[in-house]
Amino acid sequence: MSSKIDPIESILSQHSIMILDGALATELEAHGCNLDDPLWSARVLLENPELIYRVHADYFRAGADCAITASYQATIDGFAARGIKEAEAIELIKKTVQLAKRARDDFWKENRETNRPKPLVAGSVGPYGAYLADGSEYVGNYGVTDETLAEFHRPRISALVEAGADLLAFETIPSLQEARVLDSLLREFPDTYAWLSFSLKNEEEISEGTMLADCARLFENSEQIVAIGLNCAPINVVTGAIQELSANTNKPILVYPNSGETYNAETKTWHGHEQCNAFDSQSEEWYKAGARLIGGCCRTTPQHIEEISKKWRSSEVLLHD
DSSP states (O other): SSSSOOHHHHHHHTOOOBBBBSSHHHHHHTTTTTOOSSTTTTHHHOOOOOHHHHHHHHHHHOSSSSETTTTOOOOOOHHHTTTTOOOHHHHHHHHHHHHEEEHHHHHHHOOOOSSSSOOEEEHHHHHHHHTTTTTTTGGGOOOOOOOHHHHHHHOOOOHHHHOOOOOEEEEOOOOOOHHHHHHHHHSSSOOOEEEEEEEEESSSBBBTTTTTHHHHHHHOSSSSSEEEEEEEOGGGGHHHHHHHHHOOOOOEEEEEESSSEEETTTTTESOOOOTTTTTHHHHHHHHHEEEEEEEEOOOHHHHHHHHHHHHHHHHHHHHOO
C-alpha cells in the first residue's frame, strides 16, 4: 500500500467536485498544429512543446484542478517507429510531465483564488490501441497477450512516475484485459495512485462489450486505483453510465466525455454536432447521478471547463459563507 496521500481524496474532502481539464489534441489543432500523424499530440512534443505548456496554462486559468499530460500517444514503440531511440523516448515522455508541472506551478504563483485546490498533474497512459492509430481504443479486442500489454505500458508508466506526476490517468481503456494489466503494473509502483477510465460501447458496456457494472466491482478492492469512470464517450450515454457505476462502486466516479461529435478513425475526422453547449447544467446532472470528477475530452475547450468552474466554485463559496 502507498504511504502517500491519495491526491483525489485530498481535493474531494474539501470540494464538491474535482474539475478536470478538456481536450489537449483538438485544442492544439485549434492553435494551428497538424496532428494527422500516428504520434498525434505527441508530435507536438517534438515540434513545439511550448504550445503544450500554453494549453495546460489555459486550462488552469479556466479553473481546472488537474492537467492530463500529453503522453496519451507518447510511447516507446510509437517513437521507435520514428527512429527515436528508447533513451530519448523516455525523456520525451518525462517532458510531458515537466511541461504540465511548469504550467501548474507558474499558474499557482499568480493565483489569487482562495476557493480552489492546488491543481494536480495526471500522467496520461493511453491504451495500446492508441499506439496502433487505427481506432482500436474504441474496440478493444487486440488479440495480444497480457505480457505484450505489460511490456508496452511499463516503460511509460515508469517514466511518468519518475518525472513526478501526482497520479496516473489510465484513460480510454476499451478492454477488461488491459485494465487488469494496468492494475497489476501499478503494484510495481507502490507509491503511485491512478484513475481508471473506460471508453464505452453504450451506457452499460465498455467498448469490447464487458459490462460496466462488472468492471466497477472488479476494481473495487484495488487500493491504488482511486477513481473509476469513463472518457471520450458521447454526452448522451454519460448519465446512464454514471448510474451503472454508482450502483457498483464506492470509489469516486469520473467523467470527461467528448463534445458529442463522432470520430471516424479511418479519416481521423469528427462529424455531427456538438452537444455540450451547457456543460455547467450537464455537470449538475452528472453530479446528482454520482460523478465527482468532471471535465471534458475530445473537442471540448477551456471555455467548457470555465463553465463548470464558474458553476461549482461559486456555489462552494456560497456554501462556505
